[in-house]
Amino acid sequence: LKQVVAKHAVRSLSSITVPLPDISVYRFEKNLFPQKAETNREEMLKYFKAMTFQRRIEIACDEIYKMKQARGFCHLMDGQEAVAVGIEAGITLQDYIITAYRCHGFMLGRGGTPEKILGEMMGKLNGVSKGKGGSMHMTSQKNRFFGGNGIVGAQIPIGTGLAYGIKYEEKKEVCVTLYGDGAANQGQLFEAANMAMLWKLPVIYVCENNGFAMGTSVARASANTNLYARLDLIPGARINGQHIYAVREAIKFAKEWCLSGKGPVCLELLTYRYHGHSMSDSGLTYRTREDIQKVRKERDPIMTVSYTHLTLPTKAQVQISVVAEPLKKK
Amino acid sequence: MGLFKTKEDMLKVLTRAASKQVYTRVLLPKSLRAFSAGPAPLKMDFSEKVNTNEIKLKNPTKLKKMNICQSITNALDIALATNPNTFVYGEDVKFGGVFRCTVGLNEKYGTDRVFNTPLSEQGIIGFSVGLVAAGGVAIPEIQFGDYIFPAFDQFVNEVAKYRYRTNGLFNTGGICCRVAYGAVGHGGHYHSQTPEAHFMHTAGLTMVIPRNPIQAKGLLLASIRSPDPVIFFEPKILYRMSEDMVPEEDYEIPLRKAEVIKEGKDVTLLGYGASVRQLQMAAKMAEEKGIACEIIDLRTILPYDFETIEKSVNKTGRLLITHEAPITSGAAAEIAAKTIEKCFLHMKAPVKRVCGYDTPFPFVYEPFYLPNRVKIFDGIQELMAYQLELLLNQWLSLIHISEPTRPLYISYAVFCLKKKKNT
Numbered sequence: 207l208k209q210v211v212a213k214h215a216v217r218s219l220s221s222i223t224v225p226l227p228d229i230s231v232y233r234f235e236k237n238l239f240p241q242k243a244e245t246n247r248e249e250m251l252k253y254f255k256a257m258t259f260q261r262r263i264e265i266a267c268d269e270i271y272k273m274k275q276a277r278g279f280c281h282l283m284d285g286q287e288a289v290a291v292g293i294e295a296g297i298t299l300q301d302y303i304i305t306a307y308r309c310h311g312f313m314l315g316r317g318g319t320p321e322k323i324l325g326e327m328m329g330k331l332n333g334v335s336k337g338k339g340g341s342m343h344m345t346s347q348k349n350r351f352f353g354g355n356g357i358v359g360a361q362i363p364i365g366t367g368l369a370y371g372i373k374y375e376e377k378k379e380v381c382v383t384l385y386g387d388g389a390a391n392q393g394q395l396f397e398a399a400n401m402a403m404l405w406k407l408p409v410i411y412v413c414e415n416n417g418f419a420m421g422t423s424v425a426r427a428s429a430n431t432n433l434y435a436r437l438d439l440i441p442g443a444r445i446n447g448q449h450i451y452a453v454r455e456a457i458k459f460a461k462e463w464c465l466s467g468k469g470p471v472c473l474e475l476l477t478y479r480y481h482g483h484s485m486s487d488s489g490l491t492y493r494t495r496e497d498i499q500k501v502r503k504e505r506d507p508i509m510t511v512s513y514t515h516l517t518l519p520t521k522a523q524v525q526i527s528v529v530a531e532p533l534k535k536k
Numbered sequence: 537m538g539l540f541k542t543k544e545d546m547l548k549v550l551t552r553a554a555s556k557q558v559y560t561r562v563l564l565p566k567s568l569r570a571f572s573a574g575p576a577p578l579k580m581d582f583s584e585k586v587n588t589n590e591i592k593l594k595n596p597t598k599l600k601k602m603n604i605c606q607s608i609t610n611a612l613d614i615a616l617a618t619n620p621n622t623f624v625y626g627e628d629v630k631f632g633g634v635f636r637c638t639v640g641l642n643e644k645y646g647t648d649r650v651f652n653t654p655l656s657e658q659g660i661i662g663f664s665v666g667l668v669a670a671g672g673v674a675i676p677e678i679q680f681g682d683y684i685f686p687a688f689d690q691f692v693n694e695v696a697k698y699r700y701r702t703n704g705l706f707n708t709g710g711i712c713c714r715v716a717y718g719a720v721g722h723g724g725h726y727h728s729q730t731p732e733a734h735f736m737h738t739a740g741l742t743m744v745i746p747r748n749p750i751q752a753k754g755l756l757l758a759s760i761r762s763p764d765p766v767i768f769f770e771p772k773i774l775y776r777m778s779e780d781m782v783p784e785e786d787y788e789i790p791l792r793k794a795e796v797i798k799e800g801k802d803v804t805l806l807g808y809g810a811s812v813r814q815l816q817m818a819a820k821m822a823e824e825k826g827i828a829c830e831i832i833d834l835r836t837i838l839p840y841d842f843e844t845i846e847k848s849v850n851k852t853g854r855l856l857i858t859h860e861a862p863i864t865s866g867a868a869a870e871i872a873a874k875t876i877e878k879c880f881l882h883m884k885a886p887v888k889r890v891c892g893y894d895t896p897f898p899f900v901y902e903p904f905y906l907p908n909r910v911k912i913f914d915g916i917q918e919l920m921a922y923q924l925e926l927l928l929n930q931w932l933s934l935i936h937i938s939e940p941t942r943p944l945y946i947s948y949a950v951f952c953l954k955k956k957k958n959t
Contacts, residue, residue, distance in 0.1 A: 342725075342726070422627065
């Protein structure tokens with residue numbers, strides 16, 4: 207992909223076409239999905255900055271947790287940045303997002319600043335929830351981000367209810383409800399999905415499949431590993447979650463589908479997390495270091511946006527490290 | 537001052553009360569009251585020896601140093617070895633579990649007996665009901681007590697009622713569900729809850745909570761082999777902290793019996809799980825003030841052993857119950873009600889409950905929330921000083937001193953008393 211992008215990279219502000227990777231579909235026509243994305247250098251730089259920022263903040267969270275300044279449970283999403291930035295790119299701030307406990311990236315996209323996030327983890331009053339929620343419970347009322355939920359799968363019926371509220375008020379908005387591959391086996395998901403399809407609610411179910419539920423791989427937990435095809439009549443698609451443009455276009459398509467009244471959509475984003483499940487999990491008892499290094503080399507989300515162009519990444523790197531300095535001080 | 541003509545009169549009455557050895561309260565130093573990090577634990581040896589009255593061992597000398605985690609692995613090993621129809625399963629159990637309680641079991645007994653389940657608590661417990669109704673012995677694991685609630689329906693409506701509704705044809709006695717529960721210092725809302733109160737309301741369930749490795753192994757083996765369904769709560773903060781010389785052989789501790797850990801004549805302290813440590817520390821603090829405490833570890837929360845409690849309260853006349861769960865309708869509330877019902881005339885003070893507050897389990901405010909040794913010690917003092925303070929309160933109300941100002945008079949009276957004692 208790097209070579210393809212480099213070939214098309216023109217040193218001007220003209221638009222760049224990025225071909226999207228192949229997808230699997232369920233109860234959809236494959237040709238309905240877009241096969242390329244239009245973008246330009248500024249957008250690429252914007253996404254690159256956003257994702258690198260998230261990566262830096264996750265690393266900073268790791269550091270403060272190891273220094274015991276933050277306590278509680280800390281679930282980091284480095285390696286999954288394309289999911290957060292891609293979804294944010296595909297929807298507006300008027301749309302609702304609700305997710306599980308791996309939520310720092312989403313909080314950043316919805317008005318969180320490093321001070322607020324790290325402060326929340328350390329239990330300080332300037333934190334997002336005034337220190338009472340911790341890493342898992344960060345929300346924003348103004349920007350319609352409903353957190354940050356600790357119990358696995360509990361956010362799915364909540365997201366469905368939010369979608370009902372949207373439909374009742376006849377607004378042109380959607381509710382993006384995220385869950386993981388572990389929650390894909392919870393009864394709550396199927397109950398909520400049934401209600402959503404029955405009442406044609408504007409909810410996009412996004413399964414962040416990072417391959418492991420705590421320590422159990424998807425193959426050993428789910429009989430049907432096509433998590434996009436598990437919600438019966440709800441149509442689904444499996445997207446490469448490390449490719450930010452694939453995520454963005456898929457979410458845009460899903461939003462249009464929902465707003466046209468055809469009902470909910472299920473997207474499975476194949477992604478990966480470099481850290482363990484939480485800070486108390488080393489992440490190495492159920493996978494090897496080589497696996498993690500391989501993903502870092504071949505499927506890192508930030509890489510898909512960086513060019514082989516030499517100067518631009520380094521400039522961007524410098525800018526980002528300048529921004530990341532204050533949070534390193536904390 | 538209608539009741540007393542002079543100050544000397546008042547002092548005479550108070551000295552008479554004091555001569556009956558009525559206790560006066562002591563304010564602990566500020567260093568212990570700064571709760572921002574919780575009071576530091578007292579340096580005490582919590583390790584115990586095997587109680588030979590309860591446990592009859594064949595090789596009493598074959599002991600091994602284990603913490604609760606290892607003793608549970610040992611117990612599961614013995615259970616799996618002695619009964620070939622035993623199954624251990626749960627989330628992430630195969631590689632050893634998130635707390636390393638099932639390390640090595642999969643390698644020894646195979647994946648058809650020790651296996652992982654998907655992330656579905658309701659499914660796990662419902663599946664267990666079927667498994668034991670078909671004749672097996674199931675030991676499911678719920679990873680954290682906070683996640684037991686999806687399975688609440690299965691526990692309350694199926695596990696507890698199976699024997700009753702089939703008139704004994706089938707039963708779920710083979711279930712022993714292991715749950716890692718309790719505050720751990722950094723758990724926050726969803727890794728620290730103690731859900732035993734939610735289940736206390738359900739007849740048909742048995743709940744067992746150990747305090748140290750010797751108890752954990754014996755109680756777990758007894759729970760697995762008991763003919764009734766058991767929920768076995770393991771205090772996760774003690775997984776590594778609590779170490780003892782545990783007998784390596786197969787032994788059981790009887791269920792539905794509380795244990796008196798320490799004898800005393802002044803006040804009865806009742807607790808279970810991790811709270812027993814706090815009680816022991818508070819009892820040590822109280823000893824320095826001359827109060828002899830009797831400590832009871834409840835062990836089986838439901839059905840609880842009331843005989844032991846009754847005997848103790850009839851002896852001491854004062855009861856203090858503690859647990860980490862919120863105070864309203866916690867386990868302490870039930871035991872307190874029963875105690876007052878049966879032992880009212882023997883009691884010198886009402887039952888004192890030192891428990892968590894009625895809030896969700898807090899994230900940063902955990903040291904303020906937990907019932908620690910300082911709060912328990914304050915509770916002991918309140919119990920001991922109750923009679924004197926009751927008398928004083930009654931007199932002050934007779935002479936129409938309003939409630940807010942009474943503490944002032946009481947502290948003055950106590951001050952005079954002390955002065956009188958010292959002279």
